Amino acid sequence: MEDSFIVSLKILLNSKRFIFGFVLLGTLVGILISSPIVIKPKFKSEAIIYPPANTNAKITAEFDLRFGSEKEIDEHIQILNSGILEDAIIDKYNLINHYDIDENAVDKENKLYKVYDKNISIEKTKFNSISISVLDEDPKIAANIANDLVKIGDEVKAVIIKKNLGATIDQISTQFLEKKKIFEKILAEFPLIKDSFKGFDLNFDEYNSVEKLQADIIIKNSLDEAFEKKDETKIERLNSLQNVFNEMYDLKKTLKIANFNFNSKINGSYIISPAKVADKKSSPVRWIIVVSSFISSILISVSVVLFLEKWKKIKQVLS
Numbered sequence: 001m002e003d004s005f006i007v008s009l010k011i012l013l014n015s016k017r018f019i020f021g022f023v024l025l026g027t028l029v030g031i032l033i034s035s036p037i038v039i040k041p042k043f044k045s046e047a048i049i050y051p052p053a054n055t056n057a058k059i060t061a062e063f064d065l066r067f068g069s070e071k072e073i074d075e076h077i078q079i080l081n082s083g084i085l086e087d088a089i090i091d092k093y094n095l096i097n098h099y100d101i102d103e104n105a106v107d108k109e110n111k112l113y114k115v116y117d118k119n120i121s122i123e124k125t126k127f128n129s130i131s132i133s134v135l136d137e138d139p140k141i142a143a144n145i146a147n148d149l150v151k152i153g154d155e156v157k158a159v160i161i162k163k164n165l166g167a168t169i170d171q172i173s174t175q176f177l178e179k180k181k182i183f184e185k186i187l188a189e190f191p192l193i194k195d196s197f198k199g200f201d202l203n204f205d206e207y208n209s210v211e212k213l214q215a216d217i218i219i220k221n222s223l224d225e226a227f228e229k230k231d232e233t234k235i236e237r238l239n240s241l242q243n244v245f246n247e248m249y250d251l252k253k254t255l256k257i258a259n260f261n262f263n264s265k266i267n268g269s270y271i272i273s274p275a276k277v278a279d280k281k282s283s284p285v286r287w288i289i290v291v292s293s294f295i296s297s298i299l300i301s302v303s304v305v306l307f308l309e310k311w312k313k314i315k316q317v318l319s
Contacts, residue, residue: 008306015305022301023294030293041281043139047132047146047274048125051076051157052267073128076269079160080122080132080153088152089145090116098141120145129272139278146275158266165262172258176251183244186237193222193241204252212249219245 012019051072079085090096090112099115101108121133132149136142180202187194196218200211219242226234 011309012302012305019298019301019305022304023297026297026300027290027294030290033289033293040137042119042135042137043142043278043281045134045136045139045143045146045275045278047150048272049130049132049150049269050128050272051130051269070128073124073130076153076157077122077124077130079157080130080149082156084156085149085152086113086116089120089148092148093141093145120149122149130269132275134275143275143277150269150271150274154266154268161266162262165258169255169258169262172251172255176248176255179244179248179251183241183248186241186244189237190222190241193218202248204249215245216242 095116096103096108096112099112101111101115105111119135121131123131123133125131132146134142134146134149136145183202187197197215200215219238223235223238223242226238
């Protein structure tokens with residue numbers, strides 16, 4: 001009995017015309033499918049950025065010469081993937097028409113965002129940078145969208161930071177005024193100390209550290225007298241006075257930093273590589289499609305020939 005491999009080989013050789021024709025047809029289909037007539041070529045542009053640390057310009061210049069932390073990188077990616085940014089790019093480039101989406105379709109938005117997500121990719125690289133990659137049939141639009149994502153992303157981030165800083169400033173200002181009322185109420189219990197505080201800037205507009213030292217000395221002297229007299233009530237109230245004064249001083253210090261940050265320019269992304277207009281298509285990769293079609297055609301044609309031969313034998317046995 002002949003070896004099964006030899007038998008199969010003979011069957012395939014006898015059907016070589018069919019196999020050759022099938023493979024030729026499959027390869028031609030692959031060539032046709034991968035042509036610009038069927039699949040329009042797309043061009044890829046990529047921008048590589050590092051988000052900066054979320055600190056003000058002064059701190060960055062003096063101390064913090066690093067890129068953003070891992071948390072800040074993830075936050076920046078969220079901003080780049082946000083609906084605000086997507087809508088800004090969609091509106092600016094009129095992508096609903098650019099992507100040939102029917103404006104009258106009920107699910108037009110769903111289709112639009114699917115194509116958007118398919119063509120625009122934002123990912124963290126292994127070097128902890130951010131890759132903004134855009135595919136488009138127009139190489140100029142691909143590059144422009146990638147660069148605009150960087151620019152608009154920085155603008156959105158700046159607005160968010162400023163908004164948060166504004167809310168923080170309001171909160172700290174309210175806390176300061178509350179502490180000031182408490183301080184003035186306690187201070188009224190000690191006429192001599194109150195006279196000593198005349199001329200002090202209790203709003204700390206100039207943030208005078210000398211005044212802070214003088215206030216500490218005034219309160220300490222009064223505390224020493226209270227300790228000598230063992231006046232527990234007075235000691236407790238003077239300690240409260242000093243604690244509230246220190247809290248006011250610290251709040252004003254924080255408020256000045258927050259105001260400085262609010263009035264400073266928010267650092268933009270460090271652009272490692274801006275997106276450039278591609279001079280070579282990215283997809284489809286024609287040779288892969290053609291080779292895949294060629295190999296698939298061989299496998300399919302061989303399988304069909306062997307199956308038909310086996311089926312013929314089964315029919316003979318059954319008949």
